[in-house]
Amino acid sequence: MALRQFDEKTVTRMVAEATAAPSMHNAQPWRFRFLTGERLLLLYADLARAMPRSDPDNRALHIGCGAALFNLRVAAAHADLAPEIRLLPEPHDLLLLAAVHLPEEAGRGRDDALARLYPAIRQRHTSRHPFAEKDVPEDVRVTLQDAAEREGAVLLFPGPWHAETVFDLIRDAESRDVLDPDAGGDLVRWTRLGPEADLAVDGVPEYAFGPRKRDGRAPVRDFAGRRPVADRGTTAFEHTPHLALLSTRGDGPADWLRAGQALQRVLLEATLADLATSLTSHALEDRALRLLARDPGTGTGQVQMVLRLGYGPRGPATPRRPVSDVLDTV
Incomplete structure (x- = not known):
């Protein structure tokens, strides 16, 4: 039971960080499903949040979900985990975009370069304000x-x-x-x-x-x-x-x-x-x-x-759906 609770709490935190990712018009076109017994976190496309006019081939939807997946990887590294990631793991299920297998032991093979990025997840906001006329070094x-x-x-x-x-x-x-x-x-x-x-x-x-x-x-x-x-x-x-x-x-x-x-x-x-x-x-x-x-x-x-x-203001944080709306645990 303790292991299950650890998994659920860790996965909930990871998904919360994943959903801080940018997506086209902040539609948040993702769903997550955690299979507890297999320690497997699945990322799905949510077509109810697709944009048939602006994004007819769901290219932007995939980019948004990819950004969420990267945040998930950063959050996993911060939690001392080195998950195994597979993109498009089931060719016959086009909505299943990634499978993230969580290791049983923490600390092995953690990506320190990813963990270093963790503080920036909540600091990053899209800015629609003027920037200074200053070169990027x-x-x-x-x-x-x-x-x-x-x-x-x-x-x-x-x-x-x-x-x-x-x-x-x-x-x-x-x-x-x-x-x-x-x-x-x-x-x-x-x-x-x-x-x-x-x-x-x-x-x-x-x-x-x-x-x-x-x-x-x-x-x-x-x-x-x-x-x-x-x-x-x-x-x-x-x-x-x-x-x-x-x-x-x-x-x-x-x-x-x-x-x-x-x-x-x-x-x-x-x-x-x-x-x-x-x-x-x-x-x-x-x-x-x-x-x-x-x-x-x-x-x-x-x-x-x-x-x-x-260089300029980062802009305000935009709203996010609660984790309970995007994550199912079985």
Whole structure:
């Protein structure tokens, strides 16, 4: 009985940290199931939280679940555990994204590099505020690139010409949304305005929208759209935003899960380096546009996420569902 209680408490804490991961519109598209007798924690996609309009192939859903899986790995290392991870363990069950087998003994093979990231899980928040016009030091860039590489991905800091291409793709995506009356359906579904924002357990509440952009070139999605938000205000954003592109070799479910893990590792390292971060996949929702965002020098890799990095406010914490809503124990 003592062993069962230990497992349940440990798993509950691990899942709580996993759910602090970012996901598209904070939809939190994950479910967990812990098989006590087998010491097996299963991660499932929750299609009730999918976005058929914005994410028709569930690419972003997989990336969000991959980020949650990475947080789970960090929490396990913090608990002195070295679990065995298998991605997509059952080819016939497309909703089962990962199986995490917990060892019977703590302390063996613990990944200290992962455990070191644990404090950043709760410190990391998406920031939709202006960042300072200040360069990211080269040694910090190298650390972030190494973080992506450890998870089988590539983090590229685009040069001026490449960055202009990315800015153009983002502007094109914004223009398509304006012309398509149905384009904002997913965003409206997952934003929380007025009193709903204070009670929300998911989605993006209005207090996390950030100010409207009056000037500047930072790629910050306006979650309010044309809807009024009280006391929001406008301000100037940075004119030279620092972007990074996260890429994987392939473009299938396993690659998306790896991208999510790499993304979260980069975000946690950035947080420890006192960087604020925000994400945009707006220009990557169409596969053809993802190809246009690739490195023009090599033309290889699949861009999965655009990161904006800088020095500024980290932004507020966004709501999370209670663990009891996402974890079943049998």
